[in-house]
Amino acid sequence: MSDLASSAAPPLPAAADKLKFYGLWLAVIVALLVLPKLFSSGGSLTTFSLIGISIIFALSYNILLGQTGMLSFGHAVYYGLGGFLAIHAINIVAKNKFAIPLPVIPLIGGLTGLVFAALLGWVSTRRSGTAFAMISLGLAELVASSALILRTFFGGEAGVSANRTKVFRLFDWSFGPQIQIYYLVAAWTLLAVLAMYALTRTPLGRMCNAVRDNPERVQFVGYDPHVIRYLAFCFSGFFAGIAGALAAINFEIANSAYLGAVQSGTVLFATYIGGIGFFIGPIVGAIFVTILSLGLSDLTPVWQLYFGLIFIAVVMYAPGGLTGLLMMHRPLLRAGTLTRVLPSYAVAFVPTLAMITGLMLAIETIVHFTVNPGDDSHIKSFGIPFDAASPYIWAMAAMLIFGGFYLSRKTWTRVAQAWDEALSSARDKGVAA
Amino acid sequence: MLELIVISTLNGVLFGMLLFLMASGLTVIFSMLGVLNFAHASFYMLGAFFGFQISRWVGFWPALLIAPLLAGAIGAGVERYGLRRVHKNGHVAELLFTFGLAFAIEEIVQIIWGKSPVDFRVPPLLDFPAFTIFSTNYPAFKMFMLAVSIVIFVGLLVVLKKTRIGLIVQAALTHPHMVGHLGHNVGRIFMLVFGVGTALAAVAGVIAGPALVTQSNMAGLLGPILFVVVVVGGLGSLPGAFVASLLIGLVQTFAVSMNGSLAGAFGPLSPDYAATWLSDIWNVTIAQIAPIMPYLLLVLILIFRPMGLLGTRDT
Numbered sequence: 189m190s191d192l193a194s195s196a197a198p199p200l201p202a203a204a205d206k207l208k209f210y211g212l213w214l215a216v217i218v219a220l221l222v223l224p225k226l227f228s229s230g231g232s233l234t235t236f237s238l239i240g241i242s243i244i245f246a247l248s249y250n251i252l253l254g255q256t257g258m259l260s261f262g263h264a265v266y267y268g269l270g271g272f273l274a275i276h277a278i279n280i281v282a283k284n285k286f287a288i289p290l291p292v293i294p295l296i297g298g299l300t301g302l303v304f305a306a307l308l309g310w311v312s313t314r315r316s317g318t319a320f321a322m323i324s325l326g327l328a329e330l331v332a333s334s335a336l337i338l339r340t341f342f343g344g345e346a347g348v349s350a351n352r353t354k355v356f357r358l359f360d361w362s363f364g365p366q367i368q369i370y371y372l373v374a375a376w377t378l379l380a381v382l383a384m385y386a387l388t389r390t391p392l393g394r395m396c397n398a399v400r401d402n403p404e405r406v407q408f409v410g411y412d413p414h415v416i417r418y419l420a421f422c423f424s425g426f427f428a429g430i431a432g433a434l435a436a437i438n439f440e441i442a443n444s445a446y447l448g449a450v451q452s453g454t455v456l457f458a459t460y461i462g463g464i465g466f467f468i469g470p471i472v473g474a475i476f477v478t479i480l481s482l483g484l485s486d487l488t489p490v491w492q493l494y495f496g497l498i499f500i501a502v503v504m505y506a507p508g509g510l511t512g513l514l515m516m517h518r519p520l521l522r523a524g525t526l527t528r529v530l531p532s533y534a535v536a537f538v539p540t541l542a543m544i545t546g547l548m549l550a551i552e553t554i555v556h557f558t559v560n561p562g563d564d565s566h567i568k569s570f571g572i573p574f575d576a577a578s579p580y581i582w583a584m585a586a587m588l589i590f591g592g593f594y595l596s597r598k599t600w601t602r603v604a605q606a607w608d609e610a611l612s613s614a615r616d617k618g619v620a621a
Numbered sequence: 622m623l624e625l626i627v628i629s630t631l632n633g634v635l636f637g638m639l640l641f642l643m644a645s646g647l648t649v650i651f652s653m654l655g656v657l658n659f660a661h662a663s664f665y666m667l668g669a670f671f672g673f674q675i676s677r678w679v680g681f682w683p684a685l686l687i688a689p690l691l692a693g694a695i696g697a698g699v700e701r702y703g704l705r706r707v708h709k710n711g712h713v714a715e716l717l718f719t720f721g722l723a724f725a726i727e728e729i730v731q732i733i734w735g736k737s738p739v740d741f742r743v744p745p746l747l748d749f750p751a752f753t754i755f756s757t758n759y760p761a762f763k764m765f766m767l768a769v770s771i772v773i774f775v776g777l778l779v780v781l782k783k784t785r786i787g788l789i790v791q792a793a794l795t796h797p798h799m800v801g802h803l804g805h806n807v808g809r810i811f812m813l814v815f816g817v818g819t820a821l822a823a824v825a826g827v828i829a830g831p832a833l834v835t836q837s838n839m840a841g842l843l844g845p846i847l848f849v850v851v852v853v854g855g856l857g858s859l860p861g862a863f864v865a866s867l868l869i870g871l872v873q874t875f876a877v878s879m880n881g882s883l884a885g886a887f888g889p890l891s892p893d894y895a896a897t898w899l900s901d902i903w904n905v906t907i908a909q910i911a912p913i914m915p916y917l918l919l920v921l922i923l924i925f926r927p928m929g930l931l932g933t934r935d936t
Binding site: 253257259261311312314315317318319321322323325326327329330333334337449453456460490492493495496497499500503504507554555558559 | 651657703706707710712713714716717718720721722724725728729732733735841845848849851852856905909910912913915916917919920923924927
């Protein structure tokens, strides 16, 4: 009997684990409070706000993709509708002078997301897998195209704007300056992350994982996978709505781009690049993708191509995403055999880097000749000046690509060997992989 | 009225056949490899742009042959060096790979040919009105498009039903392992099917390019409709894809030519609230909602027949 009980329920965490757990959240709170003191420029505050919004959105997406195994191509629908309703709410509150302060508005966005997810979710979650993906795409197109038809509500191409400082003020916070928006976003991000983490620990969260792994067995146990997928879909829509409302508050405008395929694609990229297997994955992905898209767009006109190539590379070579890659090393670190792999990494790093440099050089050269052919061929990309017309540059790009490819193939085989050895010796030491 | 019906039917069947050219490849690839090729519409776009570029160099007719071969070769390469590698990570990874590919292809096309439409003209040989009905000239090129798609459709049917290759393909659809045991190279069949499927999409691109607009967003516009076709017809069902292609082609063309709206239908009988907060829905014409018709159809199908018109499986 006691055996059964201990296998059915996880053991209560020890005091040290609890301390570690709550200490982590406390550290996050302190970090969020200190961050604007360290980087106080307007640009970095905006970046932080965008990252926070992106984190909520990506985590809400991972409730579907990572936890319930549903690949959605239309998650921006709930994000965008949340944003639109939030903008309308701000306008109504300001006009009628309701005593509703701005920090409550994201909740309205969240409820909007929830309502629409509840409406559209029942039909779309009836099937999972590829059919669900296509249905989500079709519904997203339906909503995005309707937004351009229903002009009164969605404001057509221009969108709807609002003034966030006109709403009822609590404690004299006007929410005009970006720093106040930062704290608003930070507080909501913390709340939403906590809530979504808690959701993964509930029985529903566990059943979601079960539906992802084996829906047939879930049916045998007595649950309806459709209902579980539906519930997960509703929660996901709720948090996406919160993210959308925060974005609308941040920009003080909502337009049809919020609902569009690009927005849905971006959250998919962020979540998958970060890693869908771990709770922290989408957070890492959101930070990485936001910073990358802001940084790359300054450096090169074709940043979206790099973005797509990074995504393809992650899908092909690191299906666990960035966090998956890091977590792979945990058993080695515990067993102390990580040092055996590191030298082979260092060796493989050089030709791989050479290949990537060659590819970038080739792309930038081609871009120069196709996008602005008449210009001076002495161009500067990523801060490095070179002559795009010079045959030496072309030869160098070709050499870097092919030489780098050939050598990196050889060196990565060595990495795999070193990896196998390190892992098997870690197993011998009793560390589970 | 009769004029409208005849012209719209012709255009609708034409658009439907074009959709089927693409949907057939998509369906066969899906049933064999189990992966829905998100980049399928991108190969249609590649076909159009290759056709444009090659017809500039050597003329339209060689382009009609070379562009699909080129796109098909790229498709086969994608299967061999991309999809096959991702296959071990499951279907979600495969779908995501093709999604990333679609994204990258659009960017590359934008880099090479720019964002604005290119000037892809109808070849002079076909640049005349084929016949005149009710004072409307029907262009010969459109009849040519129709002829090409019907020829390919019949050819596909014959190959699948009457030849040895078709037999192996049909067998590999349901029992890939058994086909492998019998000594056929399943990997090569997969690569071939992927190549042929993408080449068919490229044929659609080459013949649709001069008639429609050849632009870097054409894949993004057509892709979702293509997936609606596949889902409405029933995932993995070739006859279903055919019915759904024609259905969506006809529905969309007829909707575009209709001008009715709720306000027009009710006229002076409209209730008061229609003029205020319902005004958007009340005044919108059927022509204006034509772009969302396929998606409305999708929602209806999902509610009343979740596995699609002629679909049998529930995955």
